[in-house]
Amino acid sequence: MSASAQPLLSVRNLHIRFATQDRGETVKAVDGISFDVMPGETFGIIGESGSGKTTLGRALVSLLPPTEGSILQDGIDPSTLKPSALRQHRRNYQIIFQDPHAALNPRQRVLASVCEPLEIAGGLDRATREQRGLDALARVGIAPEYAQRYPHMLSGGQKQRINIARVLTLRPKLIVCDEVVAALDVSIRGDVLNLFAELQREFGLTYVFITHDLSVVAHVSDRIAVTYLGRLMELGPTLAVGERPLHPYTEALMSADPLPLPSHLRTQRRIVLQGEIPSPIDPPSGCRFRTRCPSAQPRCAAEPPDWRELRPAHWVACHFATPDGPPSRAPQPLPTHPTV
Ligand SMILES: Nc1ncnc2c1ncn2[C@@H]1O[C@H](COP(=O)(O)OP(=O)(O)O)[C@@H](O)[C@H]1O
Ligand code: SF4
Numbered sequence: 232m233s234a235s236a237q238p239l240l241s242v243r244n245l246h247i248r249f250a251t252q253d254r255g256e257t258v259k260a261v262d263g264i265s266f267d268v269m270p271g272e273t274f275g276i277i278g279e280s281g282s283g284k285t286t287l288g289r290a291l292v293s294l295l296p297p298t299e300g301s302i303l304q305d306g307i308d309p310s311t312l313k314p315s316a317l318r319q320h321r322r323n324y325q326i327i328f329q330d331p332h333a334a335l336n337p338r339q340r341v342l343a344s345v346c347e348p349l350e351i352a353g354g355l356d357r358a359t360r361e362q363r364g365l366d367a368l369a370r371v372g373i374a375p376e377y378a379q380r381y382p383h384m385l386s387g388g389q390k391q392r393i394n395i396a397r398v399l400t401l402r403p404k405l406i407v408c409d410e411v412v413a414a415l416d417v418s419i420r421g422d423v424l425n426l427f428a429e430l431q432r433e434f435g436l437t438y439v440f441i442t443h444d445l446s447v448v449a450h451v452s453d454r455i456a457v458t459y460l461g462r463l464m465e466l467g468p469t470l471a472v473g474e475r476p477l478h479p480y481t482e483a484l485m486s487a488d489p490l491p492l493p494s495h496l497r498t499q500r501r502i503v504l505q506g507e508i509p510s511p512i513d514p515p516s517g518c519r520f521r522t523r524c525p526s527a528q529p530r531c532a533a534e535p536p537d538w539r540e541l542r543p544a545h546w547v548a549c550h551f552a553t554p555d556g557p558p559s560r561a562p563q564p565l566p567t568h569p570t571v
């Protein structure tokens with residue numbers, strides 16, 4: 232990855248809103264996010280359920296249009312392309328979802344499923360498509376005898392490998408991996424993550440790795456972005472974010488589920504976040520995290536924090552964070568003891 236390379240993804244002030252069907256309300260699933268992803272890197276996105284990660288991932292591969300803001304893919308705004316150019320362009324940006332079963336048609340044999348995206352993309356005859364499908368299956372470790380089987384005859388791990396093969400046939404530049412090992416048995420997660428790493432080296436792939444599992448993101452990512460309620464809270468190199476987070480939210484996430492770091496770098500205190508993530512229909516004013524932040528001050532309700540680079544390439548959205556770390560927590564009330 233060269234510092235001067237053009238970003239493969241350039242996301243600017245991205246907003247994605249959904250209208251709710253019943254009450255005419257607006258869900259602000261992604262609410263003003265900007266970042267770049269460089270060619271060849273693995274960009275991790277972490278955050279609790281409901282923070283907008285899947286919506287963001289779908290937008291990155293043009294499955295959802297921005298409501299506001301922009302996403303450039305290799306410098307190109309896909310909404311400006313004519314249909315035939317768009318079809319060729321889009322095959323470079325693929326996504327793999329959490330549920331390996333849902334992505335495969337139960338009535339379609341494995342090889343037909345793997346070749347389907349190539350068929351849709353057009354331009355290759357059937358024999359070439361099938362050869363490419365068989366090559367992709369071999370590359371993800373699926374033996375040729377599985378090619379004519381149906382999905383119900385396969386394990387979850389095999390199905391996820393087949394989903395990877397499906398995407399590989401298109402020879403994409405970027406794959407968004409949305410919780411891709413979350414549904415798999417813990418014993419095979421490492422193998423599937425290693426497969427992703429090997430394929431990245433072999434095909435020069437760029438990944439956006441979305442997960443709520445910090446051990447997964449630490450295993451694979453060069454940088455980590457921390458999302459909360461449709462915004463970025465922190466962004467930096469994986470080790471820096473894991474060892475010395477700047478945002479109180481990241482600090483709480485890391486303390487609950489520490490990255491697999493050497494023990495002297497791990498934080499000893501467990502910070503338990505109070506309450507649930509608020510609704511993206513009516514997010515808190517100022518700093519989104521203020522209703523659960525142990526360091527919140529009156530200013531946090533009045534003003535959204537600026538996005539500040541407090542350490543080299545390490546950014547945070549918190550009024551009171553310093554290069555030394557998050558603001559100190561407000562003193563906890565002393566336990567009250569009954570008087571005797
Ligand atoms: N199609 C949709 N219509 C309405 N609300 C949606 C839609 N998709 C997602 N949301 C809402 O947007 C918010 C973010 O969801 P999502 O992107 O799935 O978050 P995450 O992947 O981090 O769990 C949630 O409150 C979710 O209910
Ligand atoms: S801006 Fe305020 S509420 Fe938000 S994280 Fe910083 S201290 Fe907490």
Ligand SMILES: [Mg+2]
Nearest residue numbers: 284285286409
């Ligand atoms: Mg999700």
